[in-house]
Amino acid sequence: MGQQKKRKEKLLQLFKTLSPISAFSKQQARERCADLTPQFVSLALKDLVREGILDRYESSDQETYAWRNAQIRVDPSHWIERQVSGNQVTAQPEQERPRERLLSSGAETLSDADLLAILIRVGVKGESAIEAGKRLSKTFSDKLSDLRRSGKDELRNISPAITVTSYAAIMAGIELGRRVARHEQLHRRAHGPITSTSAAVEFCDDAFSGLAISGVQEEFHIVTLSTKHLPINTHLITRGTLDASLVHPREVFRPAIRDSASAVILVHNHPSGDATPSREDHQVTDRMTEVGQLLGITVLDHIVVASEGSVSIRELA
CATH class of the missing domain: 1.10.10.10 (Winged helix-like DNA-binding domain superfamily/Winged helix DNA-binding domain)
Structure with a gap:
């Protein structure tokens, strides 16, 4: 003492x-x-x-x-x-440490703070990974999705244990989780064909929910479909302001050809939250439809996803 x-x-x-x-x-x-x-x-x-x-x-x-x-x-x-005084992980009984509890009981039993502590992995002098996880969890308790958009310095101001390494681990964990969730949604929807506007909107609401809610810039994706209009895969084509002159058909249809797709759904987001299609959105739809006809690949629809709801451009045409 x-x-x-x-x-x-x-x-x-x-x-x-x-x-x-x-x-x-x-x-x-x-x-x-x-x-x-x-x-x-x-x-x-x-x-x-x-x-x-x-x-x-x-x-x-x-x-x-x-x-x-x-x-x-x-x-x-x-x-x-x-x-x-500090608050180091080694001072915790082994059975109370997040990693040990994950291995013995499963990840689903852990709190947000525990999961973050595992990703942070190593604390700094005076601040353990456990304490850092608690700080982040408390800060983002009502807005966990905002963690994905937080910068390294912003998290570092919350806890000194957020180093470049731990920040990269947190961002990688969030992105991997997002991708796993997206593929699970795709798998659930893959059992039914997409043959209507409502089915296309419903599928995109599920598959691109993260983009609709958390997207900070416009992203253009496609969903490739089989001859029976069953989803095959999704592909990111470009990021940035959507413009007919910037979205090149070659980049759009290359993954469709690789997937041997019979049809595609065009998808992009509106970070503003309002899914109302712009003039450029309609231009992109028309151009891709024409090119698709030449290639024998049907552009089934173009869905605009946003936090306030999704819109089918085909339905508005």
Whole structure:
């Protein structure tokens, strides 16, 4: 306990000494904190950089540090407490650790915080992966889908344990889960043919639900269909503003030919939430229909998906 108190006092002394200075070199930090060992100062600076509290700049002759968040300089108690006491996974009984519980009971029994902790995998000094998972879960408790659109720095501000590696793991986990869900939906729908506008809209509502709700830019996809109009696969063609001059028929029909498709459904999203087709949407539909006729591949429909509902361009024509 005495060691913890001493460490807390040293960290507080370092903060009081350096916080009034907006930027400083490692040598300046050591000189100003002369009562602390150079090794202690260096390790403290390293931890502060790793947790996103300090920014580090390196030139040919020295290392310079600058405070990223002025608020930390006013009240460092939270960071110091985590440095001293911590909350590491190894302190948890083995049977209570998320990974062990997943292996023994299955992933479906875990909370969002547990699953995030497994993806984060390794914490930082003073903040375990478990604590980081709890922080993210609490922040996104009512808007979990927003996690997919969050940047690395945004998550890092929530927990210092979000490194480049853990951020990549979280984004990869979300995308893989989205793809698995999409293929499960495709499999469920694959047992019935798509022979009507309502069937096409229903299929696309399922297969592209994530795109309709979470898409931040326009994406153009196709659904390939067999001779009996059973779904074969979905293919992303392009991202960006939909324009008849930019969506090339070669790129659209190449995967259809590869799938030996008899027909296709064109699909794209409106990030605004309003699925009302634009003039360009109609132009793309007409152009692809003409090319499809030449290739012997029917363009069955063009569905616009959006958070407020989906629309069939064929039905509006």
